[in-house]
Amino acid sequence: MSGDAQTVGALGERALIARLSARLAPPPPWVLVGPGDDAAVIEPGRSQATVLTTDCLVEGVHFRRDWTPASAIGHKALAVNLSDLAAMGAVPRALLLSLILPPALPLADFDALLDGFLALAAEARAPLVGGNVSASPGPLVLDVTAVGAGVPRKLLRRSGGRPGDELYVTGRLGAARAGLLMRRQGLQAVSDAEAECLAQYERPAPRLQCGVGIARSGGAAAAIDLSDGLAEAARQLADASGTGVVIDADAVPIHPGAALLAAPDDQGRSPAIEGGEDYELLFAVRPRFKRRFLSAAARHRPLPVTLVGRLDHEPGAWLERDGGRQPLPHGFSHF
Amino acid sequence: MSGDAQTVGALGERALIARLSARLAPPPPWVLVGPGDDAAVIEPGRSQATVLTTDCLVEGVHFRRDWTPASAIGHKALAVNLSDLAAMGAVPRALLLSLILPPALPLADFDALLDGFLALAAEARAPLVGGNVSASPGPLVLDVTAVGAGVPRKLLRRSGGRPGDELYVTGRLGAARAGLLMRRQGLQAVSDAEAECLAQYERPAPRLQCGVGIARSGGAAAAIDLSDGLAEAARQLADASGTGVVIDADAVPIHPGAALLAAPDDQGRSPAIEGGEDYELLFAVRPRFKRRFLSAAARHRPLPVTLVGRLDHEPGAWLERDGGRQPLPHGFSHF
Numbered sequence: 258m259s260g261d262a263q264t265v266g267a268l269g270e271r272a273l274i275a276r277l278s279a280r281l282a283p284p285p286p287w288v289l290v291g292p293g294d295d296a297a298v299i300e301p302g303r304s305q306a307t308v309l310t311t312d313c314l315v316e317g318v319h320f321r322r323d324w325t326p327a328s329a330i331g332h333k334a335l336a337v338n339l340s341d342l343a344a345m346g347a348v349p350r351a352l353l354l355s356l357i358l359p360p361a362l363p364l365a366d367f368d369a370l371l372d373g374f375l376a377l378a379a380e381a382r383a384p385l386v387g388g389n390v391s392a393s394p395g396p397l398v399l400d401v402t403a404v405g406a407g408v409p410r411k412l413l414r415r416s417g418g419r420p421g422d423e424l425y426v427t428g429r430l431g432a433a434r435a436g437l438l439m440r441r442q443g444l445q446a447v448s449d450a451e452a453e454c455l456a457q458y459e460r461p462a463p464r465l466q467c468g469v470g471i472a473r474s475g476g477a478a479a480a481i482d483l484s485d486g487l488a489e490a491a492r493q494l495a496d497a498s499g500t501g502v503v504i505d506a507d508a509v510p511i512h513p514g515a516a517l518l519a520a521p522d523d524q525g526r527s528p529a530i531e532g533g534e535d536y537e538l539l540f541a542v543r544p545r546f547k548r549r550f551l552s553a554a555a556r557h558r559p560l561p562v563t564l565v566g567r568l569d570h571e572p573g574a575w576l577e578r579d580g581g582r583q584p585l586p587h588g589f590s591h592f
Numbered sequence: 593m594s595g596d597a598q599t600v601g602a603l604g605e606r607a608l609i610a611r612l613s614a615r616l617a618p619p620p621p622w623v624l625v626g627p628g629d630d631a632a633v634i635e636p637g638r639s640q641a642t643v644l645t646t647d648c649l650v651e652g653v654h655f656r657r658d659w660t661p662a663s664a665i666g667h668k669a670l671a672v673n674l675s676d677l678a679a680m681g682a683v684p685r686a687l688l689l690s691l692i693l694p695p696a697l698p699l700a701d702f703d704a705l706l707d708g709f710l711a712l713a714a715e716a717r718a719p720l721v722g723g724n725v726s727a728s729p730g731p732l733v734l735d736v737t738a739v740g741a742g743v744p745r746k747l748l749r750r751s752g753g754r755p756g757d758e759l760y761v762t763g764r765l766g767a768a769r770a771g772l773l774m775r776r777q778g779l780q781a782v783s784d785a786e787a788e789c790l791a792q793y794e795r796p797a798p799r800l801q802c803g804v805g806i807a808r809s810g811g812a813a814a815a816i817d818l819s820d821g822l823a824e825a826a827r828q829l830a831d832a833s834g835t836g837v838v839i840d841a842d843a844v845p846i847h848p849g850a851a852l853l854a855a856p857d858d859q860g861r862s863p864a865i866e867g868g869e870d871y872e873l874l875f876a877v878r879p880r881f882k883r884r885f886l887s888a889a890a891r892h893r894p895l896p897v898t899l900v901g902r903l904d905h906e907p908g909a910w911l912e913r914d915g916g917r918q919p920l921p922h923g924f925s926h927f
Contacts, residue, residue, distance in 0.1 A: 289641055293832070294750050295679035295817055296645035296740065301636040306624055309722055310631035311688040311737055317729040344630035353646040355690075355735050387644055394652040395730020400690050402646055402737040405631065415629050482630055497628070 265367050266360025266392065273390045277371060284384045287350065297386035299351050301406060308347035308405035312337045316396035324440040327366040329459035331373030334399035337484060339381055339463035340536040344482040346413045346472020347405030349383035356390045357398035381465060413472050417479035418498030418541035420570040425562045427464050427537040430487055431515025432457035434532030450514035461536040467557040468538055476550030479541040486533045488585045491566060492574045494541060501569035504585060506530065506578035510563040531586050541568055600702050601695025601727065608725045612706060619719045622685065632721035634686050636741055643682035643740035647672045651731035659775040662701040664794035666708030669734035672819060674716055674798035675871040679817040681748045681807020682740030684718035691725045692733035716800060748807050752814035753833030753876035755905040760897045762799050762872040765822055766850025767792035769867030785849035796871040802892040803873055811885030814876040821868045823920045826901060827909045829876060836904035839920060841865065841913035845898040866921050876903055
């Protein structure tokens with residue numbers, strides 16, 4: 258039982274759950290039953306609907322343990338779920354964590370996974386109320402369910418867009434893709450911009466405050482997050498809204514680290530447009546609510562919002578560049 | 593693209609999600625946003641709290657594909673979660689399903705997993721509102737989150753027991769363990785009792801109606817499900833309630849198929865007491881509410897409830913047999 262060699266398999270399910278539970282902060286008042294019972298119980302807020310999302314990270318598919326520190330894996334498993342709540346404009350209310358662990362996983366990595374997960378959970382004021390720990394003969398898997406709350410008519414669906422809506426994106430794109438390329442090629446960050454790219458790839462910041470603030474303002478009609486890239490997000494929002502969509506390639510805000518490391522290739526394919534894992538938000542905004550939207554967005558500076566396109570009567574998904582247009586590329590898929 | 597050889601990997605994530613979505617029934621009125629958005633949105637019932645549980649099945653740990661039909665795996669992944677809602681006395685409200693799939697999984701197995709899952713979901717009136725599909729280089733994993741609802745003061749916690757409470761168990765125990773042994777030894781069922789054991793192992797019936805009915809009646813003070821066996825359930829309920837516990841070995845109702853196939857071993861270890869995966873419920877009942885409890889339980893006949901023990905002032909967890917007592921054995925753990 259030396260500290261270095263200790264593995265999760267040597268402890269077993271109940272000891273791991275006890276180890277995890279010992280780290281949890283006292284729950285907020287809306288948690289009526291926390292971890293340790295057959296199920297958790299939370300009070301929904303007054304007049305609030307319950308918002309539910311789940312997403313997993315699978316070793317060898319979504320991350321590699323030799324590229325990414327365990328604490329970043331824990332952070333990211335939660336961040337991708339909080340990003341979905343942000344896209345709805347929902348406030349986080351509770352989390353469930355399913356840990357599927359190879360028994361040889363070092364206990365230090367288990368602890369670091371929790372470090373990353375619990376630090377982001379604390380920042381988002383989202384209590385971990387339940388979950389499970391299972392052994393697996395296969396890869397490490399973190400599966401998270403995030404539960405949020407929001408007033409139903411204020412929540413932002415993908416389907417709320419109409420022809421004529423303007424499309425705005427938060428942040429500057431392509432950084433996560435550039436960070437991935439840096440890890441793949443074993444490059445160290447030699448500038449602040451590159452360091453930001455690595456951070457954006459490993460510890461993306463879900464745009465919760467911005468998503469909730471804009472949803473509450475009533476300034477946006479629809480939203481989606483950019484987990485599969487801007488092109489795919491724009492296509493899906495337009496599909497759900499029953500409109501066409503045009504993205505202006507020259508307007509897309511590109512992260513300075515991405516401009517250097519992940520320039521468009523020969524076919525003009527750009528990581529800022531196609532690259533996945535930018536956990537930014539895309540909003541559809543009615544022209545008459547543009548001022549309201551921009552005013553709400555300005556409260557979240559220095560996070561920029563940029564006009565990148567519009568929803569259209571004409572069907573189809575298009576990328577405009579230099580006066581011409583080509584079909585909007587399909588986005589990132591892990592399968 | 594021949595039907596026989598087709599795999600989930602050949603279809604990919606989006607086609608699989610479309611295939612799944614096409615099978616979903618129209619959602620009930622409390623589902624405000626169903627699958628296909630960044631997150632699902634449901635209305636909590638009036639004055640109801642939200643009950644949350646998650647549990648997964650991992651191939652090679654919780655099931656083997658060569659022992660268990662894919663539809664039974666889909667059924668069981670949901671049943672273990674509904675059993676947790678049943679133990680709280682919560683009515684199912686929504687489900688999330690995370691499918692982590694080896695790309696070589698035959699598409700027919702994918703369809704059969706959904707057959708089993710969706711049939712039980714329909715029976716429980718629990719709509720599938722979201723989830724995700726991911727590839728994996730490892731084993732098949734089904735991770736389910738079940739969301740339920742109930743009036744907070746009526747929900748049954750593990751911690752509600754007091755010294756003097758009587759312990760009642762639903763059903764007849766040991767059948768799942770006997771079914772597992774039959775599968776392990778390649779035995780076919782040659783009697784109705786044995787067929788019931790196989791069914792109990794592969795397609796356990798969560799005791800939702802009984803759990804909800806008894807919770808609403810106010811007849812029970814605490815409850816837990818028997819996923820890890822009667823001994824472990826009794827110990828955990830007593831630990832959470834801060835009491836001791838005594839189980840009367842001779843009173844434990846043993847399934848007739850289990851009595852034959854899974855008799856106690858030389859040390860008197862009984863699958864009905866220690867065997868996991870009996871998804872029955874254990875209730876702690878105050879003596880003054882005994883009549884109310886039995887009256888509520890009688891509405892769920894032919895499902896029996898049986899007095900098997902009591903919570904005690906004296907600390908410790910004991911198994912009484914033939915006038916003597918021994919420490920209550922520890923239950924089943926998969927890790």
